[in-house]
Amino acid sequence: MKTRLRLLYYSFAVLCTLLLSGGANAQINYTSNFNGQGNVDTWDNYVFDYSATAPCQGGGAMRANLWALEPEAQSVSPSIGTSNGGQVTFNYRYKVVNYDSTDPTEATENSENWGFIEVYWATSATGPFYLLETRDPSNHVESADCIQRSVTFYPPAGSQVYLGIYAAVTNEDSDFFVYFDQVQVTQAAPIACAGTPGASTAVASSALLCNGASVTLGLAAPYTDTGLTYQWQTSADNTTYTNVATGGTASTYTTIPAATMWYRLVTTCTSSGQSTNSAPVQVTSSGVPCPCEITFPGAVEPITLVNFAGINNTSSATVGGTPALQNFTSLAPAQVTAGQSYTITLAGNTADDWGSGYENYYAVYIDWNHDGDFADTNETYQIPGFIVDSNGTDGVTVSGPIAVPSGATAGLTYMRVVKNWYYDEDEEWPLPYGGACGSDNTGYGQAEDYIVNITVPVVETPDWVNLQWPATINIAQGGSDTVYARVYEPGVTEAAGAGAGITAWIGISPVGSNTNPSTWTTWVPATFNATATDPGNNDEYMATIGATLAPGTYYYASRFQLNGGTYVYGGYEAPPSGGGIWNGTTNISGVLTVTCSTAAPVANGAQTFCPGATVANLVATGSVISWYSAATGGTALASTTVLTNGTTYHASVTPAGGCESVARTPVTVTITNIPAPDAEAEQSFCQGATIADLEAEGDAITWYTAATGGNIVNQDAPLTDGTTYYAAVTPNGGCESTARTAVEVEITITPAPTTEASTQTFCDEADLEDLDVEGDGEIIWYAAETGGAPLN
Structure with a gap:
């Protein structure tokens, strides 16, 4: 397979080099209709050949069949003449037809992405070739009839001119004929310059050069008129330009810069003497080795x-x-x-x-x-x-x-x-x-x-910032106060009004955290204070803080930013001398103290309790009462804590949200101590005696079966022989005596009387004394086996 045309798509430098004015030359006038094999053979063909089948016009055309195994074709014309430097107009006709039909309805469909056709020109049969246009599915017209095309270009005066055509398949399913026919090339006479040359822009073959690399300079749109002269100039600062040391009098200039430089081209029309400076182009010398080479052997x-x-x-x-x-x-x-x-x-x-x-x-x-x-x-x-x-x-x-x-x-x-x-x-x-x-x-x-x-983004920071006022703030929860801070930046803050690009905040630390403000996360936007008193060359900003803070100690500082740059933090200096950039030693944060706004609870300042009473027994009016053993600080007492005599306890209110009352209400405790009652340690009773028969001296005596704790025994509960009962005093239903008095009970059991006969017979007029019963002590008779009153 032949090597594809040595094409040049992007290198304007070679093209500009060719566009030098020369002497008078015959203008180009070339025609080829490809009506015979001999006409086609004058071109250097690969795959393209003569065909008399359905040409565009006349008896034949150049044609190539492109498909999967023959995916590309090219052809290069003989020299079509010598250029006079004027505009060349290149007319040709082409068509793309499916392989198996020449019917117009069978024209190759663009939807198949069939491939492309490219048209070139060159000043040598071996190139380099310069692309004039490409026909592909994006601009091709589907038709079995030939399509007329026309393109223009400016070959340099005195050069031979060659044409090229290249076609290729880009779809594996494509199989088509491409026709190329009816070539006609004419050249107009060159146009001499007049007046001032038009504006132009210098361009470089590369904007960045490695060590030892050369750059070719030219114009983005080269002049086509004759009668022009050129002079390249260079500058290190894009202000002062001088002519290049050597050469530089052509429309292009190739050099190896030793440093980063600016270049421009001065173009002069000789007939008018008027000149135009091109827009400059900068070429940067990197000072590093050129990038490595890479190859693909396959x-x-x-x-x-x-x-x-x-x-x-x-x-x-x-x-x-x-x-x-x-x-x-x-x-x-x-x-x-x-x-x-x-x-x-x-x-x-x-x-x-x-x-x-x-x-x-x-x-x-x-x-x-x-x-x-x-x-x-x-x-x-x-x-x-x-x-x-x-x-x-x-x-x-x-x-x-x-x-x-x-x-x-x-x-x-x-x-x-x-x-x-x-x-x-x-x-x-x-x-x-x-x-x-x-x-x-x-x-x-x-x-x-x-x-x-x-x-690389430019990091801008203000020259000076501070925390202006106040040094401390004390507020109740829900309150707030205004903080002021100032900033200075030369050329920005001296004039009236807010300096451009300045943004400000007042920051608040976490509770109790006197740390570097750069670690804080809470920042309140600050606004420009147009009514600031004597700010000098500074701008003053202000923000109101504190309204949402829970009680505690906080710290505050300022933060400023210039044009989105790095934050700069401001501190307060005590004693006041203006403050400055926060450093944690001389320029420090302000202190904000938030106290609780909840009122202290109402309570009787002296409360009396029985021994064993606990914190839960203390009485105060309010919701969520907490008790402490100190007027401030400390930890809330557990409700099971036993009260002690003479101690003052302090009540506070801690409603939902956790804010303790402003003050704590003191309550002094008195523990009532009642002595134990007097009683005989041993007491004897007849069988059937009850708790009510126990004897002890004191008011409101209550009896228990245990020395501590337990429940009060009912008064009608029968006494049990050998049991110890404990007497306590509980006056008016209040406190029980400090201790209980023990009484051990002895129950005396008298034997029942005996008789020899359970049935006895008596005459009239007999009485209870006539009954025959033997027993110690006085015999008492009853009409019932249990209970009832004694009989006379």
């Missing part, structure tokens, strides 16, 4: 899209038609900011022989520290995913994030994008394999170089 399979931070570059999708390392450093740089993240989107031709499934991976390398290599740990970005079965123009892409390090060096630097075929069943190779340099790779892929411009 084949160059091109990257076709790089879209990143302002770069949106599409390039040729033809396998083998582009260099292994393609230089796009003449494009406008990508614009990024240190510390920010950007998305890069990439595409490419996987050259997978129509669906064999080869995966292609991407890596991006950016020289963030400008040291001339891509070897630092933060300079490699593996783009997630891969592309497969793509011709590079079908919209298949991969994307990934590029996070710019916060420490990246400002200015222009190099970016290299690498696409590589990868295949390893064990997945042990990095992706893509081979890195940014050399030939240690899988052999199939491409690399492209670009320029990235890094902007």
Whole structure:
């Protein structure tokens, strides 16, 4: 297969070099209708050949059949004449028709993404060739009839001119004929300049140069008139310009700058003597070695899209038609900011022989520290995913994030994008394999170089800030107070009104935390104080704080920012002398004390209790009463704490939200001590005696079966022989005596009387004395076995 035309898409420098004015030459006038084999053979053809089938006009045309196994064709004309420097108009006709039919209804459909046709011109049969236009599904008209096209260009005076055509398949299903016919080329007479040359803009082949690299300068839109002279000038500051030392009198200028310089072109019309200075272009010398080379021994399979931070570059999708390392450093740089993240989107031709499934991976390398290599740990970005079965123009892409390090060096630097075929069943190779340099790779892929411009945000800070007033604030919960702070920045705060770019806050520490304000999280926006008294060259800001704070001790300081830069914190100086930037020693935070606004509870200041009473027995009016053993501080007493005689306890109110009352109410406790009652330690009773029969001296005697605790025994409870009962005094139902008096009970049991006969017979008039019963003591008779009154 022939090598594709040595094309030149982006290098304006060579094109500008050709656009030098020369002497008078015959203008070009060339026609070829390709009506016979001989006409076609005058062109240097690859795949293109003569065809008499359905030409555009006449008896024949140049035609090529493109399909999967013959995917590209090209042809180069003989010299079509010598240029006189004027505008050349190139007319031609073409069509694209399906292989199996010449019927207009069978014209190749754009929806198939069939491929493209490109038209070129050159000053040599071997190039380089300059692209004039591309016809593809985006602009092709579907028709079996030929389409008329016309393009113009300006070949340099005195040069031979050649034409080129290149066509290629980009869809594995495409199989079509491309026709090229009815070529007609004419050239107009050159136009001499008059008056002042139009405005122009200088451009450079690269905005960033490595050590020893050259740059070619030219104009973005070269002049086409004759009668012009040129002079390149250089400047170190873009203010004072001088003519370059040597050369520099052509429309282009090639040099090796020793330092970063500005360039401009002075263009003069000789007939009028009027001149125009072009807009300048800056060329930066990096001072580092040039980026390393990279090769792909297998084949160059091109990257076709790089879209990143302002770069949106599409390039040729033809396998083998582009260099292994393609230089796009003449494009406008990508614009990024240190510390920010950007998305890069990439595409490419996987050259997978129509669906064999080869995966292609991407890596991006950016020289963030400008040291001339891509070897630092933060300079490699593996783009997630891969592309497969793509011709590079079908919209298949991969994307990934590029996070710019916060420490990246400002200015222009190099970016290299690498696409590589990868295949390893064990997945042990990095992706893509081979890195940014050399030939240690899988052999199939491409690399492209670009320029990235890094902007490092300017960190602006005010020259001076303070905490103006007050030094301390004391408020009850729910209250607030206003804090004032001042700032000074030369050229910003001297004039009346708020200085531009100033933002202010008053910050509040966590409760009880006298720490560096830079660690605080609560900041209240402050507003400009237009009524400040004698602020001098300063601006004063104010903010009201405290309304939402719970009781406690807090600290406050100011914070200022200029144009979104780094925060600067202000402190108060005691004794007052203006304060300044917070340092924690001489310029310190203000102190904010928030007290509780809850009223103290109401309580009887003297309360009397029986022994054993606890804190739960104390009485005060209010919700959520807490008791303390001290007037301030301390820990709330548990409700089970036993009260002691003569101690003063302090009541506070702690409502929902936890704010204790402003003061605590004192209550002095008196414990009532009642002596134990007097009683005989041993008491004897007849059988049937009850608790009510026990004897003890004292008021409101109560009896228990235990020395402490237990329940009061009922008065009608029978006494039990040998049991000890305990007497206590509880006057008026109040406190029980301090101790209980023990009484041991003895029950006397008298034997029942006896008789020899349980049945006895008597005459009339007998009485109880006649009954025959024997027993000790007085015999008492009853009419019932138990209970009842004695009988007479």
